[in-house]
Amino acid sequence: MAFNFGAPSGTSGTAAATAAPAGGFGGFGTTSTTAGSAFSFSAPANTGTTGLFGGTQNKGFGFGTGFGTTTGSSTGLGTGLGTGLGFGGFNTQQQQQQTTLGGLFSQPTQAPTQSSQLINTASALSAPTLLGDERDAILAKWNQLQAFWGTGKGYFNNNIPPVEFTQENPFCRFKAVGYSCMPNNKDEDGLVVLVFNKKETDIRSQQQQLVESLHKVLGGNQTLTVNVEGIKTLPDDQTEVVIYVVERSPNGTSRRVPATTLYAHFEQTNIKTQLQQLGVTLSMTRTELSPAQIKQLLQNPPAGVDPIIWEQAKVDNPDSEKLIPVPMVGFKELLRRLKVQDQMTKQHQTRLDIISEDISELQKNQTTTMAKIAQYKRKLMDLSHRTLQVLIKQEIQRKSGYAIQADEEQLRVQLDTIQCELNAPTQFKGRLNELMSQIRMQNHFGAVKSEERYYIDADLLREIKQHLKQQQEGLSHLISIIKDDLEDIKLVEHGLNETIHIRGGVFS
Numbered sequence: 287m288a289f290n291f292g293a294p295s296g297t298s299g300t301a302a303a304t305a306a307p308a309g310g311f312g313g314f315g316t317t318s319t320t321a322g323s324a325f326s327f328s329a330p331a332n333t334g335t336t337g338l339f340g341g342t343q344n345k346g347f348g349f350g351t352g353f354g355t356t357t358g359s360s361t362g363l364g365t366g367l368g369t370g371l372g373f374g375g376f377n378t379q380q381q382q383q384q385t386t387l388g389g390l391f392s393q394p395t396q397a398p399t400q401s402s403q404l405i406n407t408a409s410a411l412s413a414p415t416l417l418g419d420e421r422d423a424i425l426a427k428w429n430q431l432q433a434f435w436g437t438g439k440g441y442f443n444n445n446i447p448p449v450e451f452t453q454e455n456p457f458c459r460f461k462a463v464g465y466s467c468m469p470n471n472k473d474e475d476g477l478v479v480l481v482f483n484k485k486e487t488d489i490r491s492q493q494q495q496l497v498e499s500l501h502k503v504l505g506g507n508q509t510l511t512v513n514v515e516g517i518k519t520l521p522d523d524q525t526e527v528v529i530y531v532v533e534r535s536p537n538g539t540s541r542r543v544p545a546t547t548l549y550a551h552f553e554q555t556n557i558k559t560q561l562q563q564l565g566v567t568l569s570m571t572r573t574e575l576s577p578a579q580i581k582q583l584l585q586n587p588p589a590g591v592d593p594i595i596w597e598q599a600k601v602d603n604p605d606s607e608k609l610i611p612v613p614m615v616g617f618k619e620l621l622r623r624l625k626v627q628d629q630m631t632k633q634h635q636t637r638l639d640i641i642s643e644d645i646s647e648l649q650k651n652q653t654t655t656m657a658k659i660a661q662y663k664r665k666l667m668d669l670s671h672r673t674l675q676v677l678i679k680q681e682i683q684r685k686s687g688y689a690i691q692a693d694e695e696q697l698r699v700q701l702d703t704i705q706c707e708l709n710a711p712t713q714f715k716g717r718l719n720e721l722m723s724q725i726r727m728q729n730h731f732g733a734v735k736s737e738e739r740y741y742i743d744a745d746l747l748r749e750i751k752q753h754l755k756q757q758q759e760g761l762s763h764l765i766s767i768i769k770d771d772l773e774d775i776k777l778v779e780h781g782l783n784e785t786i787h788i789r790g791g792v793f794s
Contacts, residue, residue, distance in 0.1 A: 403449070404456070407433070410440035410449045411457065433457040436616065453616045454590035460616055461591060463599040464623075465609040468580075473573045476530040476542035477515060478549055480561070481568040486519040489527060493517075496564070500529065503560050504551070509534050510543075519633070521625035528572065545571040580610065588613040 410429045414422045425441065429449075432438035436453035453460065471477050482489060489496065493514060500512045515528040531543040549571045551557060561569065575583075587596035591613050599611040614620065690698075708715045742750075 406442070406446065407440065407449050407451075407455060407457070410442035414440075414442035416441050416444060430457075434459045436460060452590075456590055456592065458590060458615070461595075462614045463591065463595060463611050464614055465599075465603060466612040467608055468575055468610050469572050470574050471545075471572050473544050473546055473571075474542060475573075476545050476548060477528055477572040478530070478545055478552065479568075479570050479572055480527045480529060480566050481520065482525045482527060482565045483523070483567050484525055484565050485523050486517060486525045489517055489525045496527070499564055503557060503564075504531065519629060521622070521629050524567070545573050575610075583610065590615065 410426075411433055412426060414425050414429065416422060416425060429440040429442070429451075432440060432451045433455055434457060436451060436455060436458035438451050440449040440451055442449070452458075497512045497514065501510065504510050504512070511532045511534070513530055513532060515530055516526075517528075518526045520526055530545075531548055532540050533543055534540045549569065552561060552569050558569075584600055587593045596611065600606075603609055603611065614623065685694075707713050710716070
């Protein structure tokens with residue numbers, strides 16, 4: 287579909303619920319809702335030790351309650367968490383390597399390096415030995431603050447390089463988990479998403495040139511045809527274009543080029559350079575995930591996300607058949623998702639306005655149609671009566687001069703019987719006369735009561751008289767104008783007649 291307006295969304299008790307439309311792994315047009323306690327930044331990370339942050343994080347820096355109450359609420363950082371371009375990395379990686387499922391979800395392959403990195407981080411946060419005195423405790427608090435924020439370097443030993451703190455570190459507080467709608471397109475559909483760094487109006491105005499340029503990128507093969515499936519606006523003046531390529535064989539049959547094949551062609555170095563010259567900033571396939579890929583994604587928590595939080599996110603998934611947990615790290619990600627949500631809300635509102643206009647138009651058409659139906663019913667009744675009268679006259683003329691037949695005599699007897707029954711005093715005609723008299727009496731009493739009931743106020747009567755007087759004056763003025771115009775017309779006619787007589791006398 288070119289546009290998707292029914293993206294599912296859900297809210298859970300501990301995870302921010304985010305639902306994107308079909309193809310939401312590209313991060314386009316997502317909506318979100320969050321719960322009050324959804325992955326509060328005040329929740330301590332799972333460090334495996336009991337005294338790593340004990341007593342210092344709340345007293346020294348106040349991260350325990352300050353960020354927890356602000357960002358966990360529905361009006362804080364838990365608002366507007368949509369799904370965005372972060373999933374693009376996954377879509378590109380899954381086509382190249384089935385075992386490494388995207389940058390967001392792929393786990394490091396060197397376990398010893400990750401273990402030593404975690405040990406160094408824990409040492410920098412709990413027991414640095416850089417100065418050898420009480421200043422190491424202050425340094426530990428400073429390292430904790432940097433780890434919570436997700437930036438800076440943590441010095442803890444003179445012989446070991448400092449630890450680089452990023453937002454993906456396990457102790458960063460600015461994290462949450464939402465949900466993204468899994469795509470349901472097949473690889474045979476051949477849908478590939480191209481994100482252009484241009485406005486939608488520019489793309490639509492140059493759509494034909496864009497198709498021709500993409501055809502040249504594909505080598506200009508006459509058996510290939512580039513088709514645009516849909517165009518959608520993205521935040522920051524970007525546009526998503528969904529395309530597919532149809533290949534025609536010499537025997538006349540045609541098929542869509544698979545999405546993986548088309549994406550692999552676009553990822554070639556020279557082809558990618560040409561696409562960048564056209565304004566393409568990102569390309570990805572729009573294909574569904576296999577059960578093995580989904581299982582691997584759910585079993586391995588993303589980098590920097592606590593396994594307990596990831597497990598709770600899987601439990602709180604509102605629709606495990608259609609939604610998949612997605613990590614959300616940092617304020618930039620939150621801002622981007624909020625922009626995507628606003629953009630999708632505008633598109634929904636635009637679609638609702640169009641639907642409302644269509645409904646109004648349909649209501650008008652329905653009213654017109656009902657009036658026409660009533661008119662045609664009346665016309666049908668009139669035509670039926672006229673047809674019956676014509677048949678009667680025709681039958682009379684056809685039977686004129688003939689003796690009354692047996693069936694006609696039988697009909698005449700039946701009509702006489704019916705007429706007698708109607709004229710009987712105690713039968714239908716008497717009852718009808720009684721009902722008519724009662725109706726006349728009710729109308730008479732109703733008219734009398736209405737005359738006694740209604741009363742016009744003097745001021746209102748004065749206003750009515752004034753209004754009628756103004757109407758009368760307007761009509762008089764209009765009549766005088768018409769009379770003046772008639773006099774002018776008579777003068778013009780008289781002048782024309784004299785001119786005609788003069789010319790006739792000259793020519794004679």
